[in-house]
Amino acid sequence: MSTTLRPRLLPPGGPVSGSRRAARARLNRAVVVVLLALATAVILLPIAIIVFTAFKPATEVNAFPPTLVPGQWTMENFTRIFQELPFVRLIGNSFAFAGGVTLLALLFDSLAAYALARIDFTGRRMLLIAIIASLMIPFQATLVPVYQLASNLGWVNTFAALIIPRAADAFGIFFLRQFFLSLPRDLDNAARIDGASEWRVYWNIVLPNATPAILTLGVFVFVNNWNDLLWPLIFTTDKNMGTLTSGLTLLTGPGGIVPYGVMMAGALVAILPLVAVFMFVQRRFIESVATTGLK
């Protein structure tokens, strides 16, 4: 508190130097804003190119010199993307895959986190250490045997292969456990005295109070899975079982003769739900990313 008051209480150079300092601070701030605006423009350029190109007629997409904003707006790219790919299917698959993983992971992770945070069972510390250790395993390292297992179960090209291996994850358990520990125990103890079971405490007290953490983790899991490329690439060989992300990559690469306009229309559809979800929770999401370091 004293630090904020000091400039007013101690006028070492008199009011003139104080206002000079303020003027310089304003100038600095203006320079910073300009710098940040430039950086932001560069950073948003690929997003802008997706949005604008999606509405450009093919003649303009291939015209030289290239332009950013379409001269004429058209929906033709969106009708074409539905011919190039089983697009309705892919959208549905993406929602089923990312949504399914999110719902199951939130349920299973929060159950496990509750036990780790609230029930004093034998071996709790060992289990926690095992979970933290498994945080360090990159999923690429276990991909081959996971694929073999899914293949032996006859799961390839099914939602089971996409969803079930990710129905619980160490990070989610750890993240929720940390949050549950920060919730005051008064409420659950009061409920236990009234005869509530652990299940009731979990469902009626801890979960409702953990809504912010559940929401953050949910967005994180959803975004990660929606965007994942390697996972759907491996578990789905049928074009109709792919996701938006993996389906779009079929249009690129060698032999890719699909025009950029059509690809950008697909890309726009692929990023739209995420941007919508993100806008809805962005403040809280960014803040919890910051405080946990997401690790």
Next chain:
Amino acid sequence: MRRPGRWLTSSSSGRRVPRKEVPMSTTVHRKPQAPRYRAPAPIGGRRRPAVGQRRKNLQALSFLLPALLVLGAFTAWPMVSALRLSFTNASGFGKEKWVGFENYARIFTDPVIINAVVNTGLYALLFTPTAVALALVLALLLNDPRLPFRGFFRTALFLPFIISLAVAAIAWAYLIDPQVGLLNYWLSSAGIRIGNVLQDPVLAMPAVAFVAVWKSFGFYMVIFLAGLQEIPGSLYEAARVDGAGAWTRFRHVTMPMLSNTTAFVLIFALIAALQAFDQIYVMTGGGPYGHTETVVMQIYTSGFRKLDVGFASALSYVLLGATLLLSVIQFVFFGRREREGD
């Protein structure tokens, strides 16, 4: 702030003395941040009624079972399985033969794999410092609470983090397309000719690394911002009173106070760099002439294209080893910092 690494010493699971079962009515309410000192053990507190403990264990198991089944089947067992496979010539079909360390030896002798390992290192060298430095600079610029449009800038710069690397790669490939790419055109108008970047043996790797920088710097920036907010303003005030200029304040206040966060972000970014795949698959497919082949690209190719399952497993274990090494360094580093910090 909940720093990474704190979990082992804080809260309820740490070096806590096992609690005595006490009747509910006299339970002392646990504060969320448990005191760090070792509380004196309650007299006779070491032994619990066995029946109560068994009930608790069963209860905990019922909560843990779904997650344990999933993690057991799809993380723990595959770990063991991959280790076994890595010593065989498994192909996914027919009989597999034990081949000892042959697969591992191949990693260090096969020029294609050596190339992928070297490329992954190069990628990490390009990606990590760039992403971390950019994140730090932008976080420093954004750290002024009276900055106009601060929330907007923070959200806009974070936005790439939620966009798929594969989709971003499609957009960037279009931007730098040698014929119709807007960025290519703008740069050549300014006198900078970059040519066909993705077919250029020298420029292809920086290009795919740059796309990853674009996607992830916002994430690191947000972590840096949180770290900056932890630095008490009184330190800056004291430095100012001592006549320290902006650079001196940065060098002698900000950097030391931020070293924890910086180390965390650096290692986190390095681990991410080891797993490079998506944008490379989309933009170059490993080309030109293998100049952007990485370890995960090779795991994908050998495990799922060539069905050289045994070899892919060995390569996976090398990736795992590198990741674990970095994680252990991080763990040791933060463990030490935590203890010093108290």
